[in-house]
Amino acid sequence: MSVIRNSSVERLTAIGFAATLLVLLWVGVIALVHEDSGNRAAVHVLVSIGLLLCFLGGLLLLAKRQARLQAARQSATPAARLLKAGALQDAIFNSVNFSSIATDAQGVIQIFNVGAERMLGYQAADVVDKLTPADISDAQELIVRAGALSDEFTTAIRPGFEALVYKAMRGIEDIYDLTYIRADGTRLPALVSVTALHGPDGRLIGFLLIGTDNTARKQVEAEQALLDQRLRDQQFYTRSLIESNIDPLITTDPCGTISDVNHQMEMLTGRTRDELIGAPFMSCFTEPQRAGEAITRVLRESKVTNYELTALARDGKETVVSFNATTFHDRDRKLQGVFAAARDVTERKHFEHALQETNVELQTAREAAEKANRAKSEFLSSMSHELRTPLNAVLGFAQLMASEVPPPPPRQQRSIDQILKGGWYLLRLINEILDLAMIESGKVTMSQEPMSMTDVLQDCKGMIEPQATKRGISMTFPSFDKVFYIHADRTRVKQVMINLLSNAIKYNASGGSVIVQCVASGTERVRICVKDTGTGLSADHLAQLFQPFNRLGQEDSGEEGTGIGLVVTKQLVELMGGTIGVDSAVGVGTVFWVEFASAQAPALDNIEEVALERRLLQAPESGEQPTLLYVEDNPANLALVEQLIARRGDLKLVTAIDAYLGIELARAYLPDVILMDINLPGMSGYGALKVLRDDPATAHIPVLALSANAVPRDIEKGLEAGFFRYLTKPIRVREFMDALDVALHHAAEIRSGQAPRPASQDHQESKELSC
Known part of the structure; x- marks a missing residue:
């Protein structure tokens, strides 16, 4: 009521002052309007007095109002402040965003807010006056913290609640990571601020722990730490790679x-x-x-x-x-x-330099070796010729003496036999040495093609059985009903088998036996075995078996031999892509075996009736057919060409199994065309060609080569030697027939007196046909 009363008085006082001021102003205005100079001074005085009174009244009113407001403020502040503080405390202790835990001075929890309940899973009733914050914290962390604080403050600090509040007790603001253990046993990383609470007298009355959930930050820190560690590991790994x-x-x-x-x-x-x-x-x-x-x-x-x-x-x-x-x-x-x-690369550069020098030296040595090898080959060839000429006379006259009628007396016959024996042995020695020299110099020509191993063994049987019968050795050959085909050179295979069979007879026991077998070895090989019942070979002898001029202690045995037959045999087998081996036991006997790649039987492939039809129409009616001489030692190839010529119908075929017979037939028949194998026994196709070219009677006859040596260098060599055409095996029928037509046409031009084609043109066409 007093407040209301004071307000009314102040209001009335203000109204009075305002009315007085208005009256004075009105009087002054009237006086001025009437310009009464006598009253003007009085008016000024009255107005001044009025204004002064109004100003003093205003000040009085303002002072009284200020005093009233101050009194009212002093009387209202304590209650409002208490109300506001209570509201803030309620907001803080009931916030769910952070946990607030207050303890007494001994650490026993006194306040456990709603945020603490939600974050930690405990109810306030479960912990207030019962537990300390250390009881719901990670004990190991507290032990570690106590140790760290002990080192920092150089005093022993017990793990537990003391480790939590030690800094706060000394007035040090402390915020650190703490792991709470929830009611369900799970762990909650928290960032906790610890503050000491004091009473009005400054005495410590408790502690306040305010915490926030630190899980997200911990996860981010863990992920960042993991990334940092991976980066460090990657950097370390990269550096290790670089340094290692x-x-x-x-x-x-x-x-x-x-x-x-x-x-x-x-x-x-x-x-x-x-x-x-x-x-x-x-x-x-x-x-x-x-x-x-x-x-x-x-x-x-x-x-x-x-x-x-x-x-x-x-x-x-x-x-x-x-x-x-x-x-x-x-x-x-x-x-x-x-x-x-x-x-x-310093060492490599030195090595390259040294290697270059060595290569120069090697090249020089190679050239010298090749020169020496050529000289050796020329020498052996010359010696072979020089030795064969007188040896031919020795053997020839010895055979004449042995065949005289009446026969020579026994004493003289024994001398003649010794001459013949030594002569034939010397001839064999010359042949083997020449073969070895040619193999080592790489001058042996091979004509590998499908051939019948059965035919070769049958030929060998006829050649070797008289020798075996003479020494009382029984021979057993495989049945010739089953035919085995191999891919090899027929002449060289026969040479290999004769050598193995001769050794099996020569070094066999008296009354012994030799067994020959021919079997398939797997799906792609054919094995031929020659087994004897001789004394056998020891391990030392087996190790020395294929050494040149090594007769393995048989020098005084009375058996003739050079010690190079097996060496030549082994090298020939390997040149044909085969393998040779031996199994032997002392007192039992020895088995030599060779293996060659198997082959299919030669057949007439790609025969086109159209290719033969026009030749049948061209067959002359007079019966005078052109003659073709074919020189070939392989029966399968002979049969093949015979079939081709028979189907052609316009040629008469004459055949020879070696170069010597071929030359004689060429001189006797003067054929229109000669077809010649390259690798022939005794004399090669090249040798036969030279003889025919040197003979005026046969020099004009076109000679076609037919060989299994089909590499470009072989073809070029054949054409350079003077063959009219160089055909390769297996035979391509159309090419074969076309080549015969060209050769026959060439022969007809010669007979008619027309000039033959230039040799260069023939040579060029030969290359085209042979490709």
Whole structure:
């Protein structure tokens, strides 16, 4: 009521002052309007007095109002402040965003707010006056914290609640990571602020622990720590790779300034990593300009390999290195620089230089060896000819003496037999030495083609059985009903088998036996075995078996031999792609075996009736058919050509099984065309061609080569030797028939007196037909 009363009085006082001021102003205005000079001074005085009174009244009213407001404020502040403080406390202790835990001075929980209940899963009734914050915290963390605080404050601090509040008790603001143990046993990372609470008298009355959930931050920190660790591991791994490399490694920026090196580069240059980083790349080498060009080239081409530079060490040592370099970029494909790896090639350069010198020496030695080999071959060929000529007379006259009528007396007959025996042995020795020399010089020609092994064994049986019968050795050959075909040279295979059979008879026991077997070995090989019942070979003798001129202790046995037959046999077998082996037991006997690649039986392939039809129409009616002489020792090939010529119908075929017979038949029949195998027994096709060309009676006859030697060099060699055409096996019928037509046409031109085609044209067509 007093407040209301004071307000009314103040209001009335203000109204009075305002009315007085208005009256005075009105009087003054009237006086001024009537311009009463006598009253003007009085009016001024009255107005001034009125204004002064109004001002003083206003001040009085303002002072009284201010005093009233101050009194009212002093009377209302305590209650409002208490109300506001209570509201704030309720908001803080009931917030769910953070936990508030207040304890007494001994650490027993007194306040456990709603945020603490939700975060930790406990009800306030479960912990208030019962537990301390240490009871719901990670004990191991408290032990660690106590140890850390003990080291910091040089005093022993017990784990538990003391470790939680030790800093707060000393007025040190403390915020740290704490792990709470929830009611369900799970763990909650929290960021906790610990504050000491004091009473009005300054006495410690408790502690306040305010915490926030730190799980998200911990996860982020853990992920970041994991990324940092991976980055460190990757950096360590990358650095380890760089440092463990045996080659010097170096990186530069695009300007050629070194940005990193490994330890090997430090050793190469004799400078530390710190000294090298920031230095120009070209400063590490004896030719700076060339080293700079290397960086420029890498930047231009993105890659350079085997770029040789000479590294210059601090102590002046020079090392030749081969650089492989490439550019590298960041994840945005922006060029970062050049990465280069250098390999020390000093030793390799020395080796290459030495090798070059050695190659020169080897080339010189090879040329000398080839020259010596040619000289040896020429010498052996010459000696063979020189030895055969007188030996021919010796053997010829000895045979004449042995065949005289009446026969010579027994004493003289024994002398003649010894002459013949020594002569034939000497001839065999000459042949074997010449064969070995030709094999070693690589001049043996092979005509490998499908051939019947059964036919070869049948021929060998007829040739070897008289020798076996003479010595009382029984021979057993496989049945000739089953035919085995191999891919080899018929003449050389027969030579191999005769040698093996002769040895089996020669070194057999008296009354012994020789067994020959021919069987399939797997799906692609044929094995031929020659088993004897001789004394057998020891392990030492087996190791020396294929050594030239080594007769394995048989020198005094009375058996003739040179010690090179098996050497020639082995080399011939291997030249034909075969293998040779031996199994032997002392006192039991020996088995020699050879294997060759199996083959299909030769057949007439690609025969086209159209290709033969026009030849049948051209057959002359007079019966005078052109003659074809075919010189071939392989029965299968003979049969094949016989079939082809029979189906053609316009040629008469004459055949010979070796070059000598072929030459005689050529001279006797003067055939229109001669078809000749290259690899013939006794004399090759080349030798026969030379004899025919040297004889005026046969020099004009076109001679076609037909051989299994089908490599381009063989074909070129045959054409250069003078063959009219060079045909290869297996026979391509159309090509074969066309070649015969050209040869027959050529022969007809010669008979008619027309000039034959130029040899160069024939030669060119021969190459076209043979390709």
